[in-house]
Amino acid sequence: MPDEMSRLLIRGRGDGGGGSRHLEASAPGVPLIGILGTGDFSRSLATRLVASGYHVVVGSRTPKRSAATFPEEAEVTSQLEAANQADLVFVAVFPEHHSTLVELKPALAGKTLVDVSNGLQINRDRVSNAEQLADLFPESCVVKGFNTISAWTLQAGPRDGSRQVFLCSDSQKAKSAVTQLCHRMGFVPVDVGLLSSSLEIENLPLHLFPSWRIPVLCTLSLFLFFYLYNFLRDVVQPYVTAGKRSFYKMPIETVNVTLPSVALVMLALVYLPGLCAAVLQLWRGTKYRRFPGWLDRWLAGRKQFGLCSFLCAALHAVYSLCLPMRKSARFKLMNAAFKQVKAGQEDSWVDEDVWRMELYLSAGIMALGLLAFLAVASLPSVANTVNWREFSFIQSSIGYCALSMATVHTLLFGWNRAFDSAQYRWHLPPTFLLVLILPLAVLLGRLALLAPCAAHQLQKIRRGWEKNRHIRFTLPDDDCHNGVEEASHV
């Protein structure tokens, strides 16, 4: 209902008679919000604040000219007057011009300033805009926030794009005032601590999907590697050795052999870090030592790896389903029929071929179904409705099922061709052999961890036991409390 909503806002704006609202403004408990600056963001902010029931004062260098572009209910006045009147002031001025506000220092003393500015490029070591503002106004409480929200989201209401407002401040009181404001405007405030975090907040909108970078790079390099490998084996080799021109395979058939390879390797990469973590815990004999950084990051990125794997698997399914539709398949079929007729062979049925295909297709469909289920379960709104035990059941048990099923699909696809020397063109093994190494290793490792001795030790460790501190077991009341926790989240 976005446009429904905006109509409501617009109507609300148009109809709100100044009379009743001015009465309201003097009522206790309705804070007066100031905005310094008259740019795009200030206008949208003013609109949103007015619609959320606040009284707004905009401070402009040229109040008369600016007034026309603001909603009627917002009062547009000089910067000094706005700073004097308001309790909470948004600073929506370019950070390079913060210094021009110094004259307002006395008026802003003791008040809450919200810095909404963004950097223009990623800033790694400089002082943040908010910290500079805090240095300029030492007597005011500076809160950083709202910079990740676009003017568009402010105007249209918090429907599209993010509703999260990241806030930080050294003053708890100022932060909680802005938190309330956020809630009332329909946003979800996220407290990220002290003002020293403001640099991170300012850099946030400059990063594009930071958590996706490594998984996507990984997918692309695997794709490139397998594509070249398959191109060499299926297109170049027949051309060079037998002069067979099968370049037409490049857009679909070669891609369709590459995609499942990437999907399976990526899926194995989802479960490998958990295995590493378990082995590390067993070896160290404790769960209280931090994992190395790369393992931590890998563990945190499993969802992204899994979704990349699902994407490849889904594309593989679509490509495969397209195969019989192509002209090339049709021509091949007709030529085969021609040959069969010429040879006078009434029945061309080969039972082994039929069984192989029926089996690997059905394993593949099941693997895809399980992956689709995992993908849906990783949607934020779905994941929010399951409790942590259900979440870990889905992402661990169902995940391993999907990995096993995909491995079975590949094994059945391979059938006995790993032992057929004709498959080793130019001594290159068939692709499925390369692909199977990692998933088989992960599955075997997982089985090894299920062996009673390892499983028992791991369970002890995950309930808090430590190899080098046997004393802990004489004081169990000081221990991990959460009885069911051994259903590990790693």
Added chain:
Amino acid sequence: MPDEMSRLLIRGRGDGGGGSRHLEASAPGVPLIGILGTGDFSRSLATRLVASGYHVVVGSRTPKRSAATFPEEAEVTSQLEAANQADLVFVAVFPEHHSTLVELKPALAGKTLVDVSNGLQINRDRVSNAEQLADLFPESCVVKGFNTISAWTLQAGPRDGSRQVFLCSDSQKAKSAVTQLCHRMGFVPVDVGLLSSSLEIENLPLHLFPSWRIPVLCTLSLFLFFYLYNFLRDVVQPYVTAGKRSFYKMPIETVNVTLPSVALVMLALVYLPGLCAAVLQLWRGTKYRRFPGWLDRWLAGRKQFGLCSFLCAALHAVYSLCLPMRKSARFKLMNAAFKQVKAGQEDSWVDEDVWRMELYLSAGIMALGLLAFLAVASLPSVANTVNWREFSFIQSSIGYCALSMATVHTLLFGWNRAFDSAQYRWHLPPTFLLVLILPLAVLLGRLALLAPCAAHQLQKIRRGWEKNRHIRFTLPDDDCHNGVEEASHV
């Protein structure tokens, strides 16, 4: 876990001993909520309020008879007594009977009345129910709300259906009390301003998907047009001129030529308004003048246009994948094989046909993949987790990629057939030619805007520069603050 939850609620209801709760009620800070009326909605409301920890008093004309249908913990008494006891009173009585409550006027003076009523038909100019109630009780503070929530949602807990409660009132204090109540009941209050907006709120549940009306109508008329056009070209023309009966094409083949046409035109319509807006901004030399109404509405409806386009594209994929499965495809194939054998033609391979199909299929799959990605990214819970820069990257860059890929798919499908006069049956051009006009225009327009002069001018305008107010650049500190904003949202 809905039934888990309802069990909790029911148990909570059954077990809450009167004793401890009555002690609670007298504790300060727990407001006493009154409900006037004993219908379905009041019962569900009472259940929910009790489950949220409130003490509830229901005012009934026939307290004894009504008591049985309410939860135990709710006290059912006369209307007057309920009005006297409660601080906040829900009016859950048919609006036509509001007047019968007049006798409660003194008891309700100074209290907050929540009007939960709906209209029976869309009311465009009449006074809203809430305003009538406010006229009847001038000394009470009337809040409109909860009418968009169903009795079912109240009872089952806010899981299914909307959790948004639209609220409006002339009294800020009354509104914030109801806002708190909403939060505690698990709903998401949305403040839409003064009581003058109540008519809109009352009309809300009478509209069915208002933002979808135009996109759906647009999709349907495009479908009808292209279906008839294809029917004429592919079915009627062969029948009339050559007597070929191919009416069997109507349910699948004709639909499958129509769907991609609709999908591509709709996708172009997603990006056309942004282009119009940019051109308008360039021409006017400012971004501060409002767009005409139709453009505003079109810009707001782009998501709906895009989803309609995706729906058609996805159906097109399914229909296409079904093609080789059909009996008609099988019969045609067998007859072709028969012909090939009769002609003694050993190899029927046509390299150009093969390449054309492999290429347009793979472009099509990629376009579908990109569209699917966009569709998933437009799910509210996914869109909420990305920041505005990521959101604009997805919806603009990835969107243009999808449009380009879909256009390439169509161009490859067309191949050189646009120059083949045999394709112009009855002088009607092939469908893909008609379809390509709009997307090609949009892509060319977009390219034109990327030309340095236009791009630079546009960037200046979007950072706040105005053609007719050069003075602005002498006072840049009064300007748009948000440095990265030029990554336009339009």
Added chain:
Amino acid sequence: MPDEMSRLLIRGRGDGGGGSRHLEASAPGVPLIGILGTGDFSRSLATRLVASGYHVVVGSRTPKRSAATFPEEAEVTSQLEAANQADLVFVAVFPEHHSTLVELKPALAGKTLVDVSNGLQINRDRVSNAEQLADLFPESCVVKGFNTISAWTLQAGPRDGSRQVFLCSDSQKAKSAVTQLCHRMGFVPVDVGLLSSSLEIENLPLHLFPSWRIPVLCTLSLFLFFYLYNFLRDVVQPYVTAGKRSFYKMPIETVNVTLPSVALVMLALVYLPGLCAAVLQLWRGTKYRRFPGWLDRWLAGRKQFGLCSFLCAALHAVYSLCLPMRKSARFKLMNAAFKQVKAGQEDSWVDEDVWRMELYLSAGIMALGLLAFLAVASLPSVANTVNWREFSFIQSSIGYCALSMATVHTLLFGWNRAFDSAQYRWHLPPTFLLVLILPLAVLLGRLALLAPCAAHQLQKIRRGWEKNRHIRFTLPDDDCHNGVEEASHV
């Protein structure tokens, strides 16, 4: 952005200089949170609380040894000191060791204790851990909660898994303090009433998808039944009577006849309970009598039944699309081509077969499209954005459309084969006949309820009329208020 977030948190932790924070702690309004116990959960809880801007005191039996594993800003001290300092104390100690805390009784008197413990097995009749804690500390206010949240979710921020924190307590004040805390930590508190509900909350994480148990069991048994039936008819019968070996059909073809049967029966089971409810209301002449328990549970589980049905339908689509890709289909086609050539039959086209397939395919695609739409609309984040009228329109009108379309698909698939005695192998009717019984019954029942007399009576009942209380209509102002409510939710 999960890792973005965790970086922020980690930085926040590392940088928050003790100085400024200690100043903060003494500021009014920032409560001091205590945690008793030093296990995994306490560490994560402390990290999260510190990141949310709270000052944290951890009470440990061995403060020196434990301090290293907690974030710097958290003060680790003795249990007694922690209990003395804090206003709100988390008890993160194994429930079997609650008794060891008795010595802290005077220090904890009048304070709020949050019990976060879980049971180890489903506890049906015992007293809950929280109630035992309340018995131990009668002068403290015990709140149950946070047990459904994992240590992992606490540490990573509330992104993955559930954000819902179920709370209950006998003290309203203590509960609202914990509710605020939840909000500030980024969780969604859900109030489930008095402490007597704590047993249910403790059992929550021990149930795996309780609402899915019956629908999944139902799906599995229907699958087993239809699979065996089809296996008997399509594989065993031809083998026994004619010696035809078609065991290769088991993995794909038999599954693909079974899946649509399950899907259609499950879809009919979604709409059957609503029909039962309507008939029951008509028969009883009132809507105010509770439905029997099985019907209530069935009504609450319709979404799960529908999603199981959609899953089967989607798998059926994928299996069907795979059919022409299989080697067996290829061999059959080539043998048929061979036969056609041998017979010298130029055209094997059978118009009836062609029409049957085109029609049932297109009905099937439409049914699948509607089901997919329903599935997407049932995603929590999508369902949250529609109002209750739209929700009921989707789930009722579109749902019945999908059911009708799926029934038409099956009827067209059956064509005239119900009247062909050759289909009754071993006197077993074709599967589609068995499958059609339930959906046809539901559709006819629905039509019967649309007959004017029944529809009018039902509408009256759903607006609150009762057969045995004609007096109600003389006092209509005491009635259900919600004029549009007759658009039933059942």
